Amino acid sequence: MASVSVAGDTDHVNDQRMGRAAFLTVLGLGTVGLAFGERITRGLSAPIGAVGDVIPNAVKALVPTGWRIYAVNPPWPTFHPATYRLQVTGMVARPLTLEWTEVGGLPAVDETADFHCVTGWTVGGVHWRGIRLQTLWDMAHPLPEARYVNFISMEHPYVDTLSLKQTTMPQVMLAHTMDGAPLPREHGAPLRLVVPEMYGYKGVKWLHRIELVDRLEPGYWEQRGYDVDAWVGRSNGYF
Amino acid sequence: MTRFSAFERALHWLLALTFLTMAATGLILYLPSLAEVAANRGMWKSIHLGAAIAFWAGLIALLPGNGRQFRASAREIDRFDGDDRRWLQWAVTRRGDEPVQGRFNAGQKLNTAIVSGLMVVFTVSGTLMYLQETDAAFRGRTSAILVHDLATWVALPLVAGHLWLALVNPSTRHSMRGILLGSVRRDWARRHHGKWMDAVEGQPVSTGSAEPPSPSP
Numbered sequence: 001m002a003s004v005s006v007a008g009d010t011d012h013v014n015d016q017r018m019g020r021a022a023f024l025t026v027l028g029l030g031t032v033g034l035a036f037g038e039r040i041t042r043g044l045s046a047p048i049g050a051v052g053d054v055i056p057n058a059v060k061a062l063v064p065t066g067w068r069i070y071a072v073n074p075p076w077p078t079f080h081p082a083t084y085r086l087q088v089t090g091m092v093a094r095p096l097t098l099e100w101t102e103v104g105g106l107p108a109v110d111e112t113a114d115f116h117c118v119t120g121w122t123v124g125g126v127h128w129r130g131i132r133l134q135t136l137w138d139m140a141h142p143l144p145e146a147r148y149v150n151f152i153s154m155e156h157p158y159v160d161t162l163s164l165k166q167t168t169m170p171q172v173m174l175a176h177t178m179d180g181a182p183l184p185r186e187h188g189a190p191l192r193l194v195v196p197e198m199y200g201y202k203g204v205k206w207l208h209r210i211e212l213v214d215r216l217e218p219g220y221w222e223q224r225g226y227d228v229d230a231w232v233g234r235s236n237g238y239f
Numbered sequence: 240m241t242r243f244s245a246f247e248r249a250l251h252w253l254l255a256l257t258f259l260t261m262a263a264t265g266l267i268l269y270l271p272s273l274a275e276v277a278a279n280r281g282m283w284k285s286i287h288l289g290a291a292i293a294f295w296a297g298l299i300a301l302l303p304g305n306g307r308q309f310r311a312s313a314r315e316i317d318r319f320d321g322d323d324r325r326w327l328q329w330a331v332t333r334r335g336d337e338p339v340q341g342r343f344n345a346g347q348k349l350n351t352a353i354v355s356g357l358m359v360v361f362t363v364s365g366t367l368m369y370l371q372e373t374d375a376a377f378r379g380r381t382s383a384i385l386v387h388d389l390a391t392w393v394a395l396p397l398v399a400g401h402l403w404l405a406l407v408n409p410s411t412r413h414s415m416r417g418i419l420l421g422s423v424r425r426d427w428a429r430r431h432h433g434k435w436m437d438a439v440e441g442q443p444v445s446t447g448s449a450e451p452p453s454p455s456p
Contacts, residue, residue, distance in 0.1 A: 016324070019317035019352040026356025030386055034364060037382030037389075068269070118372065121384055224281070 066123040069186045072220060077154035077206040079189040086191065088136055090212040091146035096139055100190060103176070106131045111171055113196035116232045118221075128194050130175035133167040136210070146212040150219075151193050151204035160204050160219030161228070162195070164212070171196045174207065198230040240428045240439070242342065242417040246305040247312060251418055253301065254358070257294040258398065261287055261361075265391065291365060294358070315341070316348045322434065323348065339433040350397060360390045 081100045088096040108129050115123045133149075142164060149167050152159050166172065175194045176183055183189045188205025195202045201221045222228050227235040243251070264287040267273045302309060323345035325338040330346055343351070367383035404411045405418075411431070417423040429436050 014321050015318040017317050018319040018323070019313075019348050022349055022352035023356045026353055027359055030356070030360035030363065030390065033386040033389060034367070034381040034383060037385040041382075041385060 066121065067187075068117065068121060071155060072158050073155050076185055079185065079206075081190070084190060085208065087209045088140045088212075089209060090150075091143040091214060092212055093141035093143060094139065096136065103131070103191065106135055108176075109173065111173065111196075113171055113194070115196070116199055118199040118201055118226065118230065127179050128173060128175040129177035130173040130191075130194065132173055136174075137168075140212075142212050145214045148213050148216050150211040150213060150217055151207055152209040152211060153188075153204050154206040154208045158204060158206075158220045159217075160193070160202050160221070161217060162193075162202070163216075166195075169195075169197065197232060199232060199235070201226060202230050240423050240425050240436075241421055242414075242423045242428065242432075243421050244308060245421065246301065246308050248418055248421060249301055250298075250309075253294065253297040254354075257290045257297070258394075260290040261294075262391075262395065262398070264290070269388070269391075288365075288369070291362065295362070316343060316351050319345060319348065340431065340435070341438075342432055342435040344432070350401060354394065354397060357390050357394050360386060361394075364390065 084100045086096070086098045086100075086103050088098075108131060110127070110129045112125055112127050115126050146164055148161055148163055150159055150161050162172070171194070173194050174191050176191050178184065178187055183192060188203075188207065191207045192205040193203045193207060202219075204219075216228065218228060229235060264283045267283045268287060320341075322338040322340060326340055326345040327349070329335065329338055364381075364383040364387040367377060367381050368387060371377035371380075371383065405415050406412055413423060413427045414431075425436070
């Protein structure tokens with residue numbers, strides 16, 4: 001024990017407390033980062049975006065894009081255009097089974113919206129193109145007793161739900177195009193629900209079945225303690 | 240030659256095990272490519288948070304009985320003498336002989352200080368992340384996620400370099416024995432930590448000279 005306490009550093013007259021300086025520098029940078037980090041990176045994002053196209057995709061995949069992909073039952077489902085079907089079932093006058101070419105033929109609309117995750121991150125200005133739910137309701141004719149809509153993912157057992165009224169809020173859509181390209185696999189190819197006013201866990205990915213029901217059936221995360229109405233800034237513990 | 244006390248080794252391995260657990264689970268939570276392979280985000284998050292709590296609980300358990308030793312080690316790591324500063328220059332330029340070093344060389348001192356700071360930064364930003372996930376009132380107030388990410392990209396290369404020196408690099412990997420068992424070979428300590436050996440053996444020490452001490456008979 002005594003031998004351990006002997007440092008062997010003897011030039012004490014000229015000692016500098018560089019250990020403490022390094023420790024405090026890290027704490028200082030961390031504090032500045034906590035206070036101003038987002039503002040600093042926003043200032044840098046424009047020049048990085050300008051050179052973004054020369055960076056290979058393999059490298060980009062390692063660099064955070066702002067998105068974080070959460071799956072509950074990997075691997076992610078695979079989209080096969082020939083066998084994919086979108087079903088609308090439950091309390092409708094006319095159940096639907098649409099092939100992918102039929103889904104692609106439905107009238108599509110564009111919108112740009114921020115994407116908020118309940119864990120705290122946000123991706124601003126995502127460009128979506130897709131189908132309004134009203135288009136499907138006009139074809140399937142929900143029955144008067146239908147009040148809720150379950151969105152069922154190919155990623156079993158992921159499911160989430162909206163009230164029938166919420167499905168026709170202005171920005172709600174089933175997106176098949178994201179930022180000008182077909183919806184990538186990790187974002188829910190071929191079709192995902194987009195609800196900009198709510199947190200991302202409501203936006204069911206790899207969507208393949210829509211079921212209309214008369215009673216609320218809590219979704220995957222709601223069964224695990226999340227709010228059913230996931231309003232951004234007004235839910236999940238915000239008062 | 241006893242290089243590390245039982246307390247120092249316990250502290251090192253407490254940090255090593257909890258850090259590697261947090262790094263592995265953190266990368267699963269962070270990288271989409273890993274998230275696809277390893278499901279069950281909730282479980283990885285619990286392990287990640289559990290390891291953080293285990294680190295601080297271990298620290299709180301270890302410190303009270305070893306306060307004097309902790310302060311002595313911290314003081315040793317804090318102080319950089321002339322040889323330490325020359326060593327940092329030498330580590331970059333590789334010109335001339337390696338300045339003689341004490342029980343910790345200047346790189347080890349710097350690494351310890353930076354990693355200690357990072358543990359505080361990780362804890363503060365991680366706590367804020369936990370709070371903003373639990374309560375949206377904390378959202379948007381701080382850049383906690385960004386800071387936690389950046390701290391990771393600083394810490395991982397440091398730890399990777401540390402592992403390379405401890406496990407792979409032939410001239411330094413003997414130090415692994417020191418942190419595992421406490422003791423190192425006398426000739427190895429003479430070569431890498433000459434001033435420490437001088438002090439332990441009561442030999443005259445080189446003061447500020449870049450010359451290695453004359454070999455003892």
